Amino acid sequence: MDLPSLLFCILLEVLAIKCQEDPQERIVGGHAPVPFSINYIVSIQTTHHQHFCGGSLINKYWVITAAHCDIGIHRMMVVAGEYSLSIYEGTEQKFVPQLLVPHPKFNSLTNNNDLMLIKLKTPAYLNRYVSIALLPRHEASISEGRMCRVSGWGYTSPTIGLIPSTLRTVRIPIVSPAKCNSSQSLDGRITENMICAGFSTGGKDACQGDSGGPLVCDGRIYGLVSWGRGCADARFPGVYTAVSKYRRWIDDVIFSYYSKCDNF
């Protein structure tokens, strides 16, 4: 190799390392996980491949997400095995929904009961890149201060609406309903079907586009990204659907649509 090419290669190397460091904050205040280590997460996209919500596979036919992610069955598709949204990695599995089951008591004004189940037309093929997440037991509670992980392809900054290309993740503590509902914070808007999480100093949070995605504590999906006031604001924790409240409803829905031919 001649000297100019050698120098050019070195320059490329240096640039690659600098780019990997990625000083930007994503999810908000998070980082990129090891690729495909969070392999139960799915990207919910429009039929034009625009990511708009997250979700999780809970068995090979069913995805759990937020009810406010319902844009109509014919307008959405589900992508599993996804890491970078902008690169075709060969690990992606795309699905068309067969059925949307939003919670019958979802209230779009208060965001109460913000969850939805999506049945896929064809089953996911489970492998290193695509797997299933566990749900908490019915009514299992998670106490203040427990550390949980939220992940997604949502905005990386509360002010600039940036959708990152790769998945991001961040660890945040559970905030008590009393603190979250206080007049200095979300002031009575937290129902018993919601969980709050975030640091009292702010800086780390889910944001727009993370909706429906998983908040995982002790290896189970205790929360679904639901709503917030701004993102990563020290006064306002992120608000999540309390999945354990719906364990029975989820099991009932899946059971009622179970068909012997699907054999899952």
Ligand code: ARG
């Ligand atoms: N509703 C938002 C969405 O549709 C999620 C907002 C979460 N906000 C927060 N600060 N944790 O993507």
